[in-house]
Amino acid sequence: MATDNSVNAAPIHLAIVGGGPTCTYVLERLAALVRGRREAAALEIVIYDLSGEFGPGQVHSPDQTRTSYLNRVVGQVAFAADESVVDAGPLLPTSERPTLLQWCRRKFEETGDPLYDVVAEDWPRRFVHGEALRDQFTVYVEILRAVEGVEVTLRQAEVVDLEERGDRFAVLTADGAPAYEADYVLMLTGHSSNRPELDPRQAPLARFSAEHPAHFIPSAYPLERSLTPAHTGPGTTVACLGMGLTGIDVLLYLTEGRGGRFERDADGELVYRPCGAEPDSIVAFSRSGLFTFARPYNEKERDIAALEYKGPFLTTAAVAELRRTVGVPNVIGGAPKRQLDFERHVFPLILLEMALIQYGVLYGPEFREAAVRAAQPAYEKFLADADAFADHHEAGAFLVAPVEELARGLAERVDDVLAGRTVQAAHLDGESADGLPPVDRAVRSFLTVVYGAEQAEALLSEAGDPQAFAAAVAAAESPWRHATRAAEHRFSWERTINPVPVPEAGYASPEEYVETFLDFLDRDIRWASQGNLSNPAKAAADAAWRDMRGVVIEAVDFGGLLASSHRTFLGVYTPHHNRLCQGASVEAMEKVTALIKSGRVDISVGPGARVECDEERGLFRVGSPVTGAVRYADALVDARVHSFDAERDVMPIYPNLLRRGIVRKWVNPGVGEPDFVPGGLDLTPEFHPVRADGSVEPRITFLGPPSEGVMYHQIGALRPNKDHHVIRDILCWIHAFMPQESPAGGETKELERNPS
Template identity: 45%
Template sequence: MTTPDVSGRPAPAGRPYRLALVGGGPRATYALERLSATIDRLGPGQGLEVRVFERTGEFGAGLAHSPSQARTSYLNRIGSQVSFAADETVAGAGPLRPVAERPTLHEWCRRRFESTGHPDFDLAPEDWPKRYVHGLALRDMFDAFAADLRRHPGADLHLHQAEVVEIESSDDGLTVVTADGERHPADEVLLLTGHSYHDPERSRSGRRLARCAAFGGALHVAHPYPMDRELGLDRCGPEAVVGCAGMGLTAIDTILHLTEGRGGRFEPVPGDGLVYRPSGAEPAGIVAFSGSGLFTFARPDNHKPSDGSGDHRGTFLTHEAVRQLRANVGSPYPGGEDERQPQLDFEKDVLPLVILEMAHLHYVTLLGPGAAMPLTQRVMPDYLAFLSGTLASGAGRDCLLVRLDAAVDQVTEVLDSVLRGTRTAAEAQALVSWPVRDVLLHWTRVVFGADAEPAVRHCLDREQPPKLALDGRTSPSALDTAVTANRFSWDDAVSPVGPQPGPQRFRRAVRQFMDRDQRWARQGNRLNPHKAASDGVWRDLRSVISYAVDDAGLTAASQRIFLNRYARHHNRLANGAAPEIMAKIVALIDHGLLDVGAGPEARVRPDEPTGRVVVDGPHTGFVRPVDVLVDARMHAFDPRADVLPLYRNLLASGTVRLWRNASADGEDFMPGGLELSPNFHPVRADGSIESRITVLGVPSEGARSFLLSALRPNSDHYVMRDTVTWLNGFWGTLEAAAG
């Protein structure tokens, strides 16, 4: 139970109000944008002193987005979907800057290209920028917002390249303590620290990697950034075999830095694809391994409007559906002042809706809008029964697909009869209510491409079997050419490569899937049924999933499973790199430099007979010694394991406490994030709220999910909504102090 803060934040007496921003990365850029845009709210005679602390000195960007980072690392979002300032979609965010002063990253790049001619800035709206380019833009925008703040005679801004290690609190105010011993008094602190990584000695998996490396005399790299220092030639040269623990975005950055970043080149080959030309400075080999044995899947080319108007809105997976599930099947949490909403079980209550939404969107993308209504109507009785809790219990995660699959069977049987000529389109139309001709032409476009449609249309017009026009054609997007195929499967979606007997067969299966996955991605998020389902549900409807999961929306046991399993599915399905980046990974596999033969559930272990540390693939029989072991995984926030001392010290002093999901069944789960009030103030160890401190972003992981995101324009983005929540409290304090 928490108790409200009764003292509030202190009001300045005859001096400027002292605001400290701890962390000078992207969220500091967004906060400075809003602060400078609203600085005229500073009353007559009032002063404001702002201090920004950034340990790297990379103000505006921070370490993860540093302009000096490897040139081989890319964003996994297109330039037109990244911004730096509030816009009209964010309620209560005014006053807004003129449009020219709040460019998207794409618009910023176009301006920079016009002034420099540098090819890295020569980007179209749908292109994927290099990450250092985003860092340059962040720094530039931070500088512009800083200058805007300083124009006000009552505002002063100081930048400190220093690491904050403690925030001391007393009745008289706060003190920001830096690693060099400096102490800065503050009336209010905004924590914007972003992402860190775990101290290997403070986490079980980190200790295991470190001890295995030490056994075999291998170099252990606990965190690969900054890569020019952590992965330099002096640490892993051409003679070394590098083990890369992880196959997500950090691992991809690591692999490209060790290859292309060492002077290797990727050249196009006739037809499609790339070939790798080594420089000789690469490591002798790179062994990539993870629990799944797979890299994140390629992000599809974006064919949706950048303003969000084309995002999938959800037919079955909606906020209202989650509310109905809570009311009808949720587990009640016992009362008192800490009474919560009924909790759900993700796998039993939410996953069936996720799978239904993916399958429905998959088939509507494959068959077209003409098939949407009959498919929706067929599944609706079971869907409504599921929401009410009256569908037969224990039916399983696919319980809502039975009627949908039957409806798809009927649609494709009709289409197949028209294709083969056993019925004319007119005869088929007399049997069904949906538009046979439109659905067949849509299916043709999706599977065979737009150039096949006129030939099929010609056959239909002459009542000839359209199959005649399609014989011998292949699908340019690697879809199955049988109209009864291309079925949705949750198992295939999350585990597209099954167990294989031997490393070589697993490598070949991974390579085949990655080629198919890239072709799906090139078809885009509105035309390819597989990518539309993943992108439309796990990205466009991420807020609905968060609504079901966040703030103890799941039981403690279910949240643990969600974070360990389904958050990883999200990362693979919808948070991967661009197709052109994954084409480079494929080229490295083809070259033999990158080895993915370890397969699922691979691990490192000490090999007693050789005295080496090896990567061991239990399902493929893979064993290979490594000389360097890189932990290339993104670590969940946990102050108990963090390599930096700030949050450990705040936890020890009782200034913050960990968020706890306590369920009615008596099980507790503490993911690692901090417990915060609705206005993002930390709850102290004694249950009181420290309203003089506000925490935004990653440290609230656990109670909230999907927090690693750059600001997106025209989408009422949560990053800016959170910033505005802080800003409203900030101005409320100053205006109350002014009387």
């Protein structure tokens, strides 16, 4: 609590621009720190939010449609620092810092509403997350206001500019109210969009829409305002450009959100019952023609610390060694940096990890141990001279080859057992002379993956009679539609990212393509339901692209990649990452499948689809040579996530800050090639902007999308028990004006920040 002498201290003036989820986390840390502080801090905090949705922000508004899902399971969402956060400082009592799971359980006890009756692995609706954020925001504000010397003011207003006034910045708002002068400004503006007239992808569509009956919607959110019945109601065809999470939100809002219902038929299949308020047709399309893949059931929730993957090959030490051996010297932010080529130097290691994980799940831990040993010589050679290979295809094949050879040899023996060509599995024990693990254990592991533990045990009970065993295996069916021969389980990056391949001559008809696509969706949903530890392909994607994302961040951040490689990474590999491990829930993908089968959602244009402006009809034309389908749309919604660009942003604050020279865009300088300018701000590791003159402005801090470019993957909800980077980033800001107290109450110490 505050001491007497602190009451008269001049307050520190803080302005927080953006009252959404990250602001909630900020207030939690401030609340815990000021309440538990021996030397009280006098703070005057003004929080601005245009929507007035303090806590959830507009994206997670509790008042939004109930059809949108949060892109994270309940058990992976928190609102406060916990014991895992290094140097967090005082923690609030557990009753004041519930996780989303605990908040939902409490809400269910209070209301009895089954909406809140969830377990850790469930996928919540986004508005539920918003309700919890609003509640926790209110709790933290009340804690702060109860501390003597602390004031908190909430202002529903749009911040349009920051004006330097001596040692402070004046916060200017669109309503013309007197400017608040802040010692420190924290910018938490969250997701935004770009002005269509400044976006070369959107400008022609916007101009066409202005002159013709066709209606262009440059940004999908908020759905309730952008997708009005006047333009997307009955009698219309709506084209949805983008098949990621935003695109799925659009499909569900225009159908279920309008009053349609999903029901199970007698066979348990989900079917869609229209209500009549939907568009006649929703044409979903994208460059890849693929939705994000279904996110697997999260088996790791039972013990995250033990079960999240830590690979032997894709490591920060490997990245450092590659910088030493093949890194290209450059100067980034005035300091020397050895840059890598993501595709040539990092991606082959991801392939190696994926192959190792996939076969390790399929054949068991002993195969994995043998494969790690077998791959080590090639791995060391790659680290020593990754540039010795013609391209990433050759490098990836070289690294994966030892694992493939081991898997191929074991698959032959497993198939011999399954076909009754060798003695029963129970008699095949011990490691073979060629380094293969015990075949009996590989058979057991394979059968468990393909058929499930219960059916595997039933099959193995016949192992004493090879012929009876082979007959039982041949008659069995995999509930996840796995291939039943081990030889057919081959790791393939191309099949992984292109599971609906295009025949050389294209598809005979749009209907054939849709049938093929639905077949893939069925298999993908089944695989996702098996889980991220039990399904080989889902385990490989989840571990290599999600659990090990910190290594990729280490490779990318602050000019870690060559300019051209950085462009390729964001344009090619980030979409792969999003599709492989940032997908929608099984429940959402079942609904998408039902919408396609109902004919309400049309995916028949397929991959490579392009949108054109049909002057004669005054409509948007969507077509692709792959299927031959052509569709005309009355409305077109751009459901792609806009990358942050300070010059093009619809919010005036960023163009104004650029104009004043308070910020500048970050540039990855090319070495013998053009520079790359992603669009985000030039920031220090402490998230302070570098001004136009090259000096650092320590009074302003940017967290979230504006940091994308110089840093990677800075957006995301807070996770419990994770020492989450968002909390560490927030502490970095707080300790600039409120230094951390030592445990003994003596000298303060600076916060050590781990940028991973």
